[in-house]
Amino acid sequence: ELADGSSLGYDLLVVCAGGRLRAPYERAFTFPPVGAVASGIADWLDAVPREGRGELAFVVPPGVSWPLPLYELALMTSRQAKGQGQDLQCSIFTPEAGPLIMFGTAASEAVAQLLSVRGVAVHAGVHVHQTGDTALVLTPGDRPLEADVVITLPLLEGPAIPGMPSDAKGFIPIDEHARVRGVEDVYAAGDGTTFPIKQGGIATQQADAAAEHIAAGVGAAVDPNPFRPVLRGQLLTGEDSLNLRYEVAGGRGEGAASPDYLWWPPHKISGRYLAPWLAHETVHADSEPPRGHIDIEVAMPTEWHEEPMALDPYGPLGVD
Numbered sequence: 001e002l003a004d005g006s007s008l009g010y011d012l013l014v015v016c017a018g019g020r021l022r023a024p025y026e027r028a029f030t031f032p033p034v035g036a037v038a039s040g041i042a043d044w045l046d047a048v049p050r051e052g053r054g055e056l057a058f059v060v061p062p063g064v065s066w067p068l069p070l071y072e073l074a075l076m077t078s079r080q081a082k083g084q085g086q087d088l089q090c091s092i093f094t095p096e097a098g099p100l101i102m103f104g105t106a107a108s109e110a111v112a113q114l115l116s117v118r119g120v121a122v123h124a125g126v127h128v129h130q131t132g133d134t135a136l137v138l139t140p141g142d143r144p145l146e147a148d149v150v151i152t153l154p155l156l157e158g159p160a161i162p163g164m165p166s167d168a169k170g171f172i173p174i175d176e177h178a179r180v181r182g183v184e185d186v187y188a189a190g191d192g193t194t195f196p197i198k199q200g201g202i203a204t205q206q207a208d209a210a211a212e213h214i215a216a217g218v219g220a221a222v223d224p225n226p227f228r229p230v231l232r233g234q235l236l237t238g239e240d241s242l243n244l245r246y247e248v249a250g251g252r253g254e255g256a257a258s259p260d261y262l263w264w265p266p267h268k269i270s271g272r273y274l275a276p277w278l279a280h281e282t283v284h285a286d287s288e289p290p291r292g293h294i295d296i297e298v299a300m301p302t303e304w305h306e307e308p309m310a311l312d313p314y315g316p317l318g319v320d
Contacts, residue, residue: 012185012217014210015164015172016203017192019156024061026134028150031073041077045086048148053087057147059136060094062127064156064169066198068100071111072236073151074120079238091121093138093145095314098124102197102313103231104246104255111235111257114242128152159192167194176226178210187214196313197248201232204271232263232270248311 001007023034029044048054058074060067074090081088092099092115098108099115099122115122127139136145158170165182166172171194173181178193180186189206191198209227216224229248234241245262246255256262267275276283 010185012214013187014178014207014214015161015180015186015188015192016190016207017159017161017172017188019064019158019191019198020160020170021154022157024063024152024155025059025128025130025136025150027136028059028152030152030154031069032154034154041073041080044077044149044151045081045084045088048086048088053089054081054149055147056088056090057145057150058090058092059128059145059150059152060092060096061152061155062095062129064196064198065153066156067094067096067102067153068199068233068235070094070151070153071100071115075115075118076236076238077151078118078120089121090119091123091147093123093126093128095127096124097315100233100235100244101315102246102248103233103244103257104253106254107244107246107257109257110242111244114235114237118237156191156198158194161192174206176209177213177224178206178227179213195229196311197229197231199231199233200274201270202229204274205229208272234268236268 021032021034023030029039031039033039044056048056056074056077058070058077060070071092074092078088078090081090096102098105099111101108103111112122123138128145129137129139131137136150137143138145158166158172160166160170161172164172164186165180172188172192173194174188175181178187178189180188187210189210190203193206195202195206206227209225212222212224215222231244231246231248233244235244240259242257242259243262243266244255244257247253263270265275265279265281267279269275269278273283
């Protein structure tokens with residue numbers, strides 16, 4: 001059923017609904033903004049007292065989010081403050097086991113080194129909660145978050161589509177071929193599904209898995225491959241970018257981090273068809289550049305695709 005009251009029939013349905021954004025804290029700048037109030041680096045720097053050393057806290061909220069942009073904001077804000085001669089300490093507070101640990105240990109260590117060189121402090125394994133009086137508290141320890149300005153990310157909730165199966169948070173449960181569990185001839189891809197990592201490149205891979213399974217089901221000569229997520233992310237730093245790549249299902253090494261390209265075409269949003277379309281280019285035959293790093297085998301997670309929400313994007317991936 002459509003919003004205008006009409007209905008639409010289908011033989012096969014692919015639901016590509018995103019998540020719903022929610023601001024996690026009342027006394028914080030949320031980026032991207034939820035609602036009409038927008039802000040940016042200049043606004044955050046203006047909000048810092050000019051006397052003494054300013055403190056900016058960049059917070060990954062506990063819950064479902066995509067944390068990479070927060071690291072970009074911290075690096076770029078620190079760089080701009082130094083360029084303006086402003087004495088400022090930028091710190092990241094995150095429930096992750098390490099900076100961007102969802103990209104694997106190798107990438108996380110490279111990001112940690114970059115942050116250290118740029119003077120951005122990282123407090124990992126920390127949850128920031130809001131109390132009844134809207135103060136922000138760090139756990140473990142129940143310590144107050146002391147900062148002049150707090151910047152955070154929106155939390156993602158599922159679309160909770162009426163008539164569509166969903167979990168307690170509104171996300172659509174899918175299997176390894178992106179089929180929606182509990183209904184016939186319905187597939188889903190994107191942030192609205194139960195897969196815990198919410199990123200455009202991952203969504204395109206879910207859509208590829210759905211398309212292959214649909215094609216095979218209607219007689220195409222194709223062996224449908226299951227969704228095996230490869231996470232690709234480009235960390236913008238205000239200087240050279242850092243490219244991160246990790247096969248989330250494990251078995252292909254500890255991942256990679258490099259200023260060189262790790263996928264092709266080398267756009268920030270990775271996807272065999274989506275990236276060239278956004279860049280007004282033709283689709284490339286090869287989705288990967290020549291591999292220049294040494295893979296280290298790691299253990300495969302146990303049937304990760306059967307319980308995708310069991311993956312913890314804030315903890316080490318690729319192990320049982």
